[in-house]
Amino acid sequence: MSLKNDFLSGIIKENPVLVLMIGLCPTLAVSSTAVNGFGMGIAASFVLVCSNIVIAMVRKWTPDQIRIPIFIIIISTFVTLTDYVMQAYYPALYKQLGVFVPLIVVNCIILGRAEAFAYKNGVLSSTLDGFGMGLGFTLVITVIGAIRELIGNGTIFGKVVFNPEFQPALIMILPPGGFITIGLLMAFLHYFQNKAKEK
């Protein structure tokens, strides 16, 4: 039951972006289209799962006083590895995401989960937490991307949805659109969570 919880809590109840409100910077920057959001989500999730596993493994030998530099070394190593592998074997994806890959290193979800979860829990729990949080992040950033792309460009995942007369609201794919969408999503989620509590 608790293992299941480790996995599920990241998706809605403790969604990193909408509830914990960490990792907002990449969420805002890379969610101008659904594809970009999805790619960023997957890449960050991969790093998150890997770093969670390794940190849970070495936590017994990690002295409290130097845990942060150790986390950072582990995370940045995985980010750089992802960068090389993607560049070599997934050039199409790299062309889309190349500039965002180094940004994964500053995604606070990863350091946040290392500190708040992986450092205190076992390997299995930490892996599941990584997957759950990664999924929650990917879900939100893709949804935001889809909304912004739909209204701001009239397409979804690159496919044209509206007829040509549709005038896209350009503001939605510019930075302000990211703030507007993320704010509305947070409001919706909290509204439904409060309603569920009342019952």
Place this chain on the structure above:
Amino acid sequence: MNIKQLFKFGLILMLICALAAGALAYVYAKTKPVIEERKIEAEKEAIQSIFPQAAEVKIIIAGKENYKVVFDKDQQELGVAMKAAPIGYGGPIEILVGVTKEGQVSAIKIMNQNETPGLGTKTAEPKFYEQFAGKKDKELALKKDGGAIEAITAATISSRAVTKGVQEAVDKVLKFYEGQRANESQK
């Protein structure tokens, strides 16, 4: 914190750094040749898109610049593939310009840009960049500047930047050919 602890921490950090460095070095060595190959391939493809008959590229160094002279399969000289990076609205716009011996643009390709999504990014759409094919001299300017290139609505800065980049590339290639001719006549 006593000395003993200090050494212990240093040792642990060193161990972890060494492991990380080892892993990185291994993957770097594995992926580097593949990445290099991809880059060469991408450049070949780019040259192919501005000179469809391209079969061979010779690099000639003149002055400080590298000139990529493109030949077709019968060793006929097609022109020069020239890179340009004019400053647009959101930083440099990298373009590859195909210029013939006569200083005519064969085609251009936008390689990399950071313009405003939905406005300046339209410079990378065929509707805009295909206008450059076959143009030369004074035609290489926006219509509102007396040329023959239709600017993108609400993205004049980006359109003007691309046009200026193409113009400069053409000028450079013309100078290059002038230099080559001068060299030949000296011989």
